[in-house]
Amino acid sequence: MTNVLRSLRVTAIFAVLLGLIYPLVIGLVGNLLFPYQAQGSMEKHNGTIIGSRLIAQSFTSAGYFHARPSAVDYTANGSAGSNLGPTNSALIKEISGNIALVKKQNGAIANASIPADMVETSGSGLDPDISLANARLQIPRVAKATGLSESYLQDLVARETQNRFLGIFGDPHVNVLDLNLVVRNKLDQ
Structure with a gap:
């Protein structure tokens, strides 16, 4: 049961990190540094x-x-x-x-x-x-x-x-x- 809870926590952390935070940071950096390209050229x-x-x-x-x-x-x-x-x-x-x-x-x-x-x-x-x-x-x-x-x-x-x-x-x-x-x-x- 401990391993199941640990894997659920890791899954939740990576879902938030890679599914929300990473795309937001990349989108923000892209729009700041390369606005023409980030908006679709x-x-x-x-x-x-x-x-x-x-x-x-x-x-x-x-x-x-x-x-x-x-x-x-x-x-x-x-x-x-x-x-x-x-x-x-x-x-x-x-x-x-x-x-x-x-x-x-x-x-x-x-x-x-x-x-x-x-x-x-x-x-x-x-x-x-x-x-x-x-x-x-x-x-x-x-x-x-x-x-x-x-x-x-x-x-x-x-x-x-x-x-x-x-x-x-x-x-x-x-x-x-x-x-x-x-x-x-x-x-x-």
Whole structure:
């Protein structure tokens, strides 16, 4: 009986410590030292919150850069990949459909030159970033739809490129929301 009481006390102490005190302290420190990140890295346009830099959104207009396909329809309340294997017929059908959509939206592109992140979902289904190859393939479509020059959009992609973390981790990429905010602001001028 002594061991049962001791384990109940330890459980109660750790429940309070790790379930209440630790999250409150981490939340407080995060909000004091990194308020933008702790509040979800929310981006504004004309004073209105339009999204988070951390969560992909569905941009379907030809005048915007498009994010990766999403396995969860861009709803952040349940992020997940499809978990389908490379030989699964549902995955093959999905990717074939995505390839057809990319070709329809961006003109004739050889399958070999379509970057994987343009037709495959990310592990979370909410990846807010796209590869440079993906962004560059979308430039002609965005230029045609917005009237912005391709050279301006190429410079924009280069300017918004985020390089490898610490110079070695990941690949250079661009945040789709950031690109589209600059495009929107340019069009508003």
